[in-house]
Amino acid sequence: xxxxxxxxxxxxxxxxxxxxxxxxxxxxxxxxxxxxxxxxxxxxxxxxxxxxxxxxxxxxxxxxxxxxxxxxxxxxxxxxxxxxxxxxxxxxxxxxxxxxxxxxxxxxxxxxxxxxxxxxxxxxxxxxxxxxxxxxxxxxxxxxxxxxxxxxxxxxxxxxxxxxxxxxxxxxxxxxxxxxxxxxxxxxxxxxxxxxxxxxxxxxxxxxxxxxxxxxxxxxxxxxxxxxxxxxxxxxxxxxxxxxxxxxxxxxxxxxxxxxxx
Ligand SMILES: [Zn+2]
Numbered sequence: 001x002x003x004x005x006x007x008x009x010x011x012x013x014x015x016x017x018x019x020x021x022x023x024x025x026x027x028x029x030x031x032x033x034x035x036x037x038x039x040x041x042x043x044x045x046x047x048x049x050x051x052x053x054x055x056x057x058x059x060x061x062x063x064x065x066x067x068x069x070x071x072x073x074x075x076x077x078x079x080x081x082x083x084x085x086x087x088x089x090x091x092x093x094x095x096x097x098x099x100x101x102x103x104x105x106x107x108x109x110x111x112x113x114x115x116x117x118x119x120x121x122x123x124x125x126x127x128x129x130x131x132x133x134x135x136x137x138x139x140x141x142x143x144x145x146x147x148x149x150x151x152x153x154x155x156x157x158x159x160x161x162x163x164x165x166x167x168x169x170x171x172x173x174x175x176x177x178x179x180x181x182x183x184x185x186x187x188x189x190x191x192x193x194x195x196x197x198x199x200x201x202x203x204x205x206x207x208x209x210x211x212x213x214x215x216x217x218x219x220x221x222x223x224x225x226x227x228x229x230x231x232x233x234x235x236x237x238x239x240x241x242x243x244x245x246x247x248x249x250x251x252x253x254x255x256x257x258x259x260x261x262x
Contacts, residue, residue, distance in 0.1 A: 012188070035235070047066030048096060054100055109130075145222075146176060152171055
């Protein structure tokens with residue numbers, strides 16, 4: 001039985017479902033997302049799925065925590081939180097996330113990205129090797145970093161303010177030089193609102209002590225591994241729609257300011 005609603009959006013299969021549909025089994029090649037970036041922009045910061053539920057859908061990814069309490073990094077099946085200062089701790093599986101995207105990472109592409117290089121150059125190289133149309137891509141870059149400029153956000157209290165206001169009180173910090181991993185996603189331009197269109201990157205160092213949402217970096221050398229999928233499964237909390245495309249200019253600007261690296 002098909003429990004989800006499937007829509008073809010510009011040749012990408014987008015399947016939406018509610019929390020109760022999660023137990024129905026899933027496509028291991030699909031990217032899985034909880035809620036939408038539009039919902040987060042509106043201030044829906046209450047946790048939805050638990051990290052235990054999220055772990056059943058992926059071992060690699062990024063997102064945030066209940067009450068927007070830091071930045072989330074998932075790597076090799078473990079889920080980490082980077083607090084307002086960028087300090088990393090493991091997340092309790094019973095805690096919840098209001099927004100996350102994960103994948104059961106099984107790379108179909110591995111490539112040396114060379115170096116040293118700045119973020120814009122590296123992302124151009126990544127863009128050049130990822131497939132273009134009808135797919136969403138997840139990737140990681142393991143390497144040695146000269147520096148990573150990252151940010152995290154303070155835990156919010158109700159009534160929640162919109163994300164753009166919260167981002168105004170974000171804390172930026174520099175990590176490195178260190179060895180570590182960038183976790184990234186690239187979504188097509190039309191998916192803005194559903195997701196952060198373009199690149200979205202989080203970082204964690206090898207010792208799992210420092211991390212955050214990436215604003216900029218300089219890499220010394222690194223290896224890219226990537227997986228692309230034509231299927232995106234989206235779990236929608238009550239009252240959240242599958243917002244996609246044709247967003248107002250203000251929403252575009254808000255995503256640009258809140259989530260896009262650089
Ligand atoms: Zn982020």
